[in-house]
Amino acid sequence: MGKELNSKLYGAADNLRSKMDASEYKNYLLGLIFYKYLSDKLLLEVVEQAGESIEDYPTQTEQTELYKSLLEDEDTRDDLIETLEDILNYVIAPEYLFNVLTAQAKANTFQLNDLKKAFANLSNTYDQFIGLFDDVDLSSRKLGNDEQQQNITITEVLKKLDDIDVLGHEGDVIGDAYEFLIGQFASEAGKKAGEFYTPAEVSVMMARIAAIGQEDKKLFSVYDPTMGSGSLMLHIRDYINHPDNVKYHGQELNTTTFNLAKMNLILHGVDKEDMNLRNGDTLNKDWPTNEPYTFDSVVMNPPYSAKWSADATFLDDARFNRYGKLAPKSKADFAFLLHGFYHLKDTGTMAIVLPHGVLFRGAAEGVIRKKLLEDGSIDAVIGMPANLFFGTSIPTTVIILKKNKTTRDVLFIDASREFEKGKNQNKLSNENIDKIVETYKERKNIDKYSHVATFDEIKENDYNLNIPRYVDTFEEEEPVDMEKVGQELKEIREEKKKLNSELESMIRSLTYSKEDEAWIKGALEVFSDDK
Structure with a gap:
């Protein structure tokens, strides 16, 4: 189809x-x-x-x-x-x-x-x-x-x-x-598409995790402050038990894409009273500010490392004022994360896709990351394969956040090597998604795949969340059998000697004219040098 x-x-x-x-x-x-x-x-x-x-x-x-x-x-x-x-x-x-x-x-x-x-x-x-x-x-x-x-x-x-x-x-x-x-x-137009479309399988993985423990809620609310075509929000209803009782709240800066999201929700049978959508700038002015302004699930795939004003007045903004610093002007990643997290219910789950830099960059971002970790807000860090998203080949990370955690440990999953290779883009198979979701649910250590890091471990790493620090994917190389290599080299030399001898015999048996005499003589000298 x-x-x-x-x-x-x-x-x-x-x-x-x-x-x-x-x-x-x-x-x-x-x-x-x-x-x-x-x-x-x-x-x-x-x-x-x-x-x-x-x-x-x-x-x-x-x-x-x-x-x-x-x-x-x-x-x-x-x-x-x-x-x-x-x-x-x-x-x-x-x-x-x-x-x-x-x-x-x-x-x-x-x-x-x-x-x-x-x-x-x-x-x-x-x-x-x-x-x-x-x-x-x-x-x-x-x-x-x-x-x-x-x-x-x-x-x-x-x-x-x-x-x-x-x-x-x-x-x-x-x-x-x-x-x-x-x-x-997009390539036909000679430029990259400006939109960020979240591939269906990534949306499914995020929605499944965001719904865990909330499946039986009679009323469910989902919020995507950078909603694009709206598809990320729509996947939530596939994993809860009352899919007709979902309220969709979304914001999108690009007017064309905002209209597309409205079309998408209407096309999926969402009633107009169940959608609260706004065409506007998520970071520059908080929205929604009226009830309800916190939600059961927040899902986001914001533009990576976008620029924003980072104006000092935002230090008084309720979304950012607990973290001591603002996301830098040149990289709004943490501004998007904190905005979404502010709008999450105490009982809810948030899933956001970001570039790996947010896990280890220092300065203001390091300060914000440390505060989130001290508060126990970061629940899991999932490393995704490269080349999953259209328009960028970079590997990404999905960060899961919660407000109601009783511990400060963080689950690390390195799913970067488990995917199906596609012609233009890589894809996650159903098995790949199942493994990520089950590992998240069970919160267990799997060799070369996942690790639950204590707060003390993270503190020892100076609050750096780079996944290889916690999940060792190094594969020991097979020791080299030098005796076997020596034997193979000896056999190669013998084979070369035999082939040279046959080639020399063939050249000596050739009938050639006077003008080719110099070439024949030169060729035979090569063989005599090789002996």
């Missing part, structure tokens, strides 16, 4: 690739896939509400005709609209359905203005869609010099996207499409 989605996205991108930068056409494709999802989902709900079987209305053309007939009937119209808005939180008129617009595209009667109206209707009628389609600029001259050319471009894209089964796609269709597009086309 993944390969099929990717090939269709690649085909649709063909119509945009020559016209604009990859970071721009990504937004068109994701916006249109999202709109297709809303449209296709509505049609299935119409069949359901009509009390009909999908077997009797297998095609979208038949589903659309059913929808029209129900809307034309005064007895069913109002009830149907009210029910759809109650269940889906939106309604799309039949003439603006994705399949209807696509049918027009195939018949070359599609009008760009209808798609513009479709987007405007959703954005103007329902709060959750405000701004979501802003990045799909259907009037952009990049689509064509005039409306006719723009119309032709979008017509071709609609035709290519039409047969993507967005409802039947196993997994996270927006997340999968997003990952494919930034991975496939």
